[in-house]
Amino acid sequence: MIARALLLAITLCAPGFAWAHKASDAYLTLTTDGSPAVIQRLDVALRDLDRDLVLDHDNDGQLQWREVLTRWPDIDRFTSQGLTLSADGTACVAGPAGAPALDTHSDGRYAVVTRTWRCAGPVRQLDVDYRLFADSDPTHRGIARWQDGPRGGTAVLVPGSGPRVLVDGGDTPPAGFASLFREGIHHILIGTDHVLFLLTLLLPAVLVRTPPGWAGARAWRPVLAEVVQVVTAFTVAHSITLGLAVFGVVDPPSRWVESLIAASVVLAAVNNLVPVVRHGRWKLTFVFGLVHGFGFAGALKALGLADGSLATSLLAFNLGVETGQLAIVAVFLPIAWACRDTVVYRRRLLPVASLSIALLAAVWLAERAFDVSLMPA
DSSP: OHHHHHHHHHHHHHHHHHHOOOOOEEEEEEEEOSSSEEEEEEEEEHHHHHHHHOOOTTOSSOOOHHHHHHTHHHHHHHHHHTEEEEETTEEOEEOOOOOOEEEEETTEEEEEEEEEEEOSSOOSSEEEEEOTTTTTOTTOEEEEEEEETTEEEEEEEOTTSOOEEEEOOSSSOOOOHHHHHHHHHHHHHHOHHHHHHHHHHHGGGGEEEETTEEEEOSOHHHHHHHHHHHHHHHHHHHHHHHHHHHTTSOOOOHHHHHHHHHHHHHHHHHHHHSOSOOSOHHHHHHHHHHHHHHHHTHHHHTSOOOHHHHHHHHHHHHHHHHHHHHHHHHHHHHHHHHHTTSHIIIIIIHHHHHHHHHHHHHHHHHHHHHTOOOSOO
16 A cells, blocks of 8 residues: 555656756845945846746747846836845835846846845844745745855845844854755755656665566665665765865856756666666766766855855755755655565556656756757746
8 A cells, every 4th residue: 555655646746746947046145334225136037037927028938138128127126026124123225226137147047136225224133034936936045145344144045934134233143054954955855856866766775686577675784785875975976066066166067967967867767677787876876976966056156155154055055955865765765665575666666657757857858958848837
């Protein structure tokens, strides 16, 4: 019964996996200097704005500058409604937006909305109420960076969660470590391709290959040893490339990275159907993990922090990713172990899930490599 329920759950989740999109992030920078003024820069992905505002007027799949410029008043109004600042308990007043501008991040083009907020007096404590895309995208996050004279920090803003103290005039600045840790957990859990890659590796971990076919493992120690090897290889590999990407040592194009991540999911799933790598799967996982690390780096590369702060941010984010990854393993592995001897698991769940994942990832690969849309957004 457990195996059948697991098969049904994966089947029911397939539409959600198919329509999943890349993690949605906006980048907010706030600068204060003890005066009543707060300088804002907000970078919002055009793909996210297009979803809510329909910027692509001619519906040709290509956003032109004239289309964005024509709708700039709507973009200004939409972003201003999604952000409120308060200084020392009193609401600040938003000034007019600056000139329309675009910027290119690793995952595409962003609208840049700048403005100056006027507060009642010198800013000592700054509260931010962030509501951008709260109604349309529960996965969206605001990556905030603040600078108050010589002090600065980062935070991850969850839309609709209420006011958040971003700048504190006390001796201890608000900690961004916890929010970046939570953001790491958030990114691994909503990263459909990363989750499917991990599940694809875990599916055959409780089985052994025999001449007649897959059979349930007899002892749990070898199973646990293989899972530890695979998870450790994935962790070490993506930690290496995450660090290299965030510190700017290696910066491959996002399109290449996303395409290779999809290819890694295809190959891992196909290996479950036609085992090519039967022993030492951790070596293959390590190679694929190097690619996934570049995929995790997107949210941190745009923060622009000093080296010391960046190292702390990288540590917090990576620890969050590992925590989310271990949570997936901790939930899935006991269920798989309990179901390993059932016909449903060996002859239905493993092949059906692996084939479904391979086909879905192949579609992702085509979409990302050739910049086409094959599935509903």
